[in-house]
């Protein structure tokens with residue numbers, strides 16, 4: 001493994017998004033995450049020993065926050081969880097004040113989730129440590145896209161050439177955006193499938209095919225990735241009713257029947273059963289990899305924490 005400065009495989013101070021990462025950098029993270037996923041606990045070297053990771057979440061989270069905490073602990077790091085009440089946060093000044101306060105405590109990594117797109121980048125410009133974006137508004141959620149890619153790769157053996165249909169609330173989804181960047185970079189064929197009200201204008205510019213009908217969008221798909229209706233980001237009404245939404249866009253066996261026979265079903269969670277996905281489909285142990293996605297979460301976050309702590313990276317041949 002080459003970790004020489006001249007040929008640094010991950011020459012970034014922060015992980016703010018998938019946009020801008022090269023194929024090689026994505027592969028570097030996926031390969032390392034894959035290796036962590038294969039390790040049993042006793043095999044993990046404490047590469048973050050003596051380092052501090054602060055989880056700073058201005059929005060609710062179950063999977064992402066917990067898996068960052070577990071990831072840092074498995075690598076021997078110290079973790080602090082900061083709960084920020086969204087209601088008491090005033091944008092701009094308060095965010096920067098918080099950043100400066102935490103910066104003064106000299107953490108090594110700040111993992112930040114924030115309801116405003118761009119807030120994590122702004123914060124990263126004010127601090128001395130590495131910053132990982134754990135989701136900013138409807139902008140990016142890079143570690144989730146890496147989780148999804150690793151899950152797909154372990155089941156299908158590749159990303160290149162796969163037809164991936166991302167379905168549901170595309171407009172408000174940072175998961176959709178990060179996945180589109182990653183999958184396009186890795187040579188998959190990306191489709192988005194949603195009602196017209198939930199697809200941003202000029203979506204084709206992202207290099208995806210747009211479908212407004214599930215049967216057409218899912219035809220021949222290798223991967224069917226469902227998204228939650230992000231009602232907390234909606235101002236006004238985007239769907240006539242939940243019942244109608246499920247009827248036209250909820251994933252059930254009838255709609256799934258046009259995808260490939262071995263198509264995988266994915267969802268980043270939290271799921272709204274009976275809204276975007278039928279409960280039986282979600283729990284189908286042959287087709288659904290939703291649980292595996294959660295399982296990959298820790299390994300991916302370990303790889304990201306390691307990549308940003310350059311001098312903690314694997315240097316000796318293992």
Ligand code: NCD
Nearest residue numbers: 063064135141228268269270
């Ligand atoms: C997603 C998120 O927060 O963006 N969840 C997650 O991180 N697993 C998706 C969502 O909230 O619907």
